[in-house]
Amino acid sequence: MTSPPPHHRTGPVPHAPLSARRAGEGEGLTVLVIAKEPVPGRVKTRLTPCFTAEQAALLARAALADTLATVRALPCTHRIVALQGRPGPWLPDGFDVVPQGTGGLDERIERAFARCTGPTLLLGMDTPQLHAGHLAPLLAANAWEHCDAWYGPATDGGFWALALREPRPGLVIGVPMSRPDTGAHQRSRLTGHGLRVADLPALTDVDTAADAADVAPLCAGEFAAVHRALLADSPGAPGPEQPANRSTRAKAPHPAGETTSETR
Template sequence: MTPDTTLLVIAKEPVPGRVKTRLTPPYTPEEAAELAAAALADTLDTVRAAPAYRRVLVLDGQPGPWLPSGIDVVPQGAGGLDERLAAAFAACTGPALLVGMDTPQITPSLLAPALAPDAWRDGDAWFGPAVDGGFWALGLATPRPELLRGVPMSRPDTGARQRARLVGAGLRVRDLPLLRDVDTATDADLVAAAAPGSRFAAALTRLTAASGSAAGGGR
């Protein structure tokens, strides 16, 4: 059966000073950008391996060497994050599942319930909560941008408010597992441990080793 769900990834170009600023310190802006690029590459690898009608990177910035083939790129819309998320869904003509670039531990099997042929049979929305109170995934059987506009983002209650908005609109919401976003250095360590074979884990190991070597050489 041909998949009918569009898989969206919303992301920033991994430019030093513009991404993962909460990782600085202990990491430099260049190191934080390297970690962001690894996380994005892991995410896009998963997207390529997952069944989807179309795979779209909704990007703030320009594509780079981390972009694999098979991914369409469209620019993010203007406004706050709620408006940009809404615009991403508005551009879809059928079911859509959106994920971010901050959960490099995602796998095709983790996304499978929301991308299965019967994914929308018993629900109208999919919701993936994040440990920090936000959400890492949001799926809608029918694109309804108004369900995102006005939801306050980057707050401890963002996820609860977004899910409540879906339920309040009469949607049957099905949940994906709770995951941790990479925001802080502690998050980075925990996510790398959860996905030891990822590019993200390899990048973190490399940076940590380099930092340790530099510190040792300075003594």
């Protein structure tokens, strides 16, 4: 196996004892991004045929870059990427990189949470429009006074964020993923375990070309720039001035062989 770049630390994730963490806004929070190596043909396959496999991978890489840039600016204690695939130069400094391992998305999310202690926020790589304002309630000093979990619904029926005051087994495993009712099942699982749940704003995951056209104008980073550049090379792809048929945004089964890293 190729060794990761030296600036990416892998292995067990260190945590300061809760008693040693300073109180304050965002302090003591671990942010965990579940992501996938942006390899053509393995990521964002539902962006085709409007985009080629190579273009879809460029959009996936840009979405991850914007997400990680936002996470780097957050006032948190630890930043982790749970990665499916191999690390590359597209991963920035400042993140511990750990493997997702095998199994379904629910198993991989559960395994990622199991590496963490204390307040932990899970994000996907499919909301490049994410900024700190979307997370403001979670970053507040009193974020955990009246709740045990924060839940960020996605407009397709999934979820883009899940934060737990204290990760514990059984909160994700067995939740059906990549379905229009995934979010409902996940939220019900939390409340069924007696957790008090607070909601974050709803965001759109970038799964289809129509989603990309909707989200790109909301982004200020790489995703918007890459999307603009690719539109010129992909006349069939919908852009802001060419609204797509919204029926294309209905959740469809993933093509055979594709596994997702989205938090849906």
